[in-house]
Amino acid sequence: MTKTADRGRAKEKTPAPWFKLTLELGPLFLFFFANARPKLFAPYARLVLSPALLAGQNAGLFTATAVLIPAAVAALAVSYLRTKRLPVMPVVTALLVVIFGALTLYFQDPRFIKMKPTILYLAFGIALLGGMIFDKPLLPVLLDNAMPLTERGWRILTRRWGIFFLALALANEIVWRTQSTNVWVAFKFPGTVIIIFLFTITQVPFMLRHELKEEGGGDLPEEDERHDHKDRQENRA
Numbered sequence: 593m594t595k596t597a598d599r600g601r602a603k604e605k606t607p608a609p610w611f612k613l614t615l616e617l618g619p620l621f622l623f624f625f626a627n628a629r630p631k632l633f634a635p636y637a638r639l640v641l642s643p644a645l646l647a648g649q650n651a652g653l654f655t656a657t658a659v660l661i662p663a664a665v666a667a668l669a670v671s672y673l674r675t676k677r678l679p680v681m682p683v684v685t686a687l688l689v690v691i692f693g694a695l696t697l698y699f700q701d702p703r704f705i706k707m708k709p710t711i712l713y714l715a716f717g718i719a720l721l722g723g724m725i726f727d728k729p730l731l732p733v734l735l736d737n738a739m740p741l742t743e744r745g746w747r748i749l750t751r752r753w754g755i756f757f758l759a760l761a762l763a764n765e766i767v768w769r770t771q772s773t774n775v776w777v778a779f780k781f782p783g784t785v786i787i788i789f790l791f792t793i794t795q796v797p798f799m800l801r802h803e804l805k806e807e808g809g810g811d812l813p814e815e816d817e818r819h820d821h822k823d824r825q826e827n828r829a
Contacts, residue, residue: 607674615671616682619663619689620781627656627777645700653702653773657693660705664689679736681716688712706768706776709784713761720754745802749795756791760784 607615626633630652637646637655645654664686672678692708695701716734723730724747731750732741741749764784768776 611674615667617785619660619667620785622663623656623660624777624781626659627652630655633659641697650702650773653705654697656777657696657705661690661693681734684715685712702773709764709780710761713757713764717754717757717761720750720757724750724754739799740804741799742802742804745799749799752795760787
């Protein structure tokens, strides 16, 4: 009875997919748009940026950064007001946006905001793969337990996402160091969003095979029962 009530309360606090997607992509869209059309944000930009920054060749990126910081914080605040919770991934993302965005504007150096995705993806990748060393899949925490999977399913999926995040970090480094600012912004949004979406889609069949069925009382699929003990021994070895 208690479990049923807890599930009911959890569902009530879970935002609609469109709402969650808006909070996640809204700040990125504003960043992309402000970089492309900085003059539209000039009234706000003049309040927080010096005339030198607004007149230089990186005026678009500095304006976009000044827009991204409050947008990321606002999205996190709205999410908390709606769910009364702070998931790990949005919190870490917003924190890095504030830190690297502030460094970008203070030192007037666009390299900081360009390195931010690298640091973010490296942190996620190292955390996920590092957790596997101690037989602690951290992906459920990172994804806020978005889907009930078997233990074996979470372990395999954690390794895949860990490697994927490291690949994204490498890709970001290559793009920002070899391409123009506008190309890097396009890679950041919508480029990485599309890449993450496509990768997620490729993992859906695997997640469905390893999904825990509530109706069945949470029993493990037969294949997972056979492999769980073996996987634990391999991780300890």
